[in-house]
Amino acid sequence: MANSYSNWPVRDGEHFTLANRNTDHLILSWHATASDLATTPIEQRLAAWLGERSQARGVLGCVGFGIEDIHWRSSGWQAQRDFLVRTVTRLERRNSSWPSAFTRYRLPTETMEPTIIRVSRQLQAWLLSWDDAKLERSRSAMGLAAGVSWCLSRPHPQVWDGLAWDDIPIGLCPEHGMWCPTPEGLVPECVFCDETPRGSA
Secondary structure, eight states, rough: EEEEOOOOSTTTTEEEEEEEEHHHHHHHHHHHHHHHOOOSSSHHHHHHHHTTTSSSGTTTOOOOOBBSSSSOSSTTTTHHHHHHHHHHHHHHOOOOOGGGGGGGSOOOOOHHHHHHHHHHHHHHHHHOOOOOHHHHHHHHHOOOOOOOOOOOOOOOGGTTTTOOOEEEEEEEEEETTOOEEEOTTTTOOOOOHHHSSSOOO
């Protein structure tokens, strides 16, 4: 199975698919870079949202997303878009160090570099093509909800039931430095914690 990524509305050349292993490399790279760059609460929440798109969080082939699915806030959304553009630009320019957690994969990270760079360029172009009008049209057409997007294979903790994404507590994983959702009072565990034995990264 493969995960699908798209711009909105989908036209020729405005969507692509990635195999599950490739998805892990892309999203973990994007998540790590976004966590490094995030300096505001909104940016930190965007970084956490990206981490939840990891294949480790859901059913195989079901964690892809469209640009319209990103957790945009209507107020100041251009700054959010610029933050994500900076994130993918850093990857596209090979100006990002990927955590050692990637060494668990059968294929070395360097093997995935051309794919990560190519897809990052595509995502960068899509993000830059969005404006206020396109954001409003996509929300109107798609009827997007403000709740939590979570795959059924990994139900969210009961403490989160009924909470919108903005109300879910997030924290910085003490082992890997990634922003991630966390139930109150518990140590944050990011997608790298899912992908590696504790203490190995």
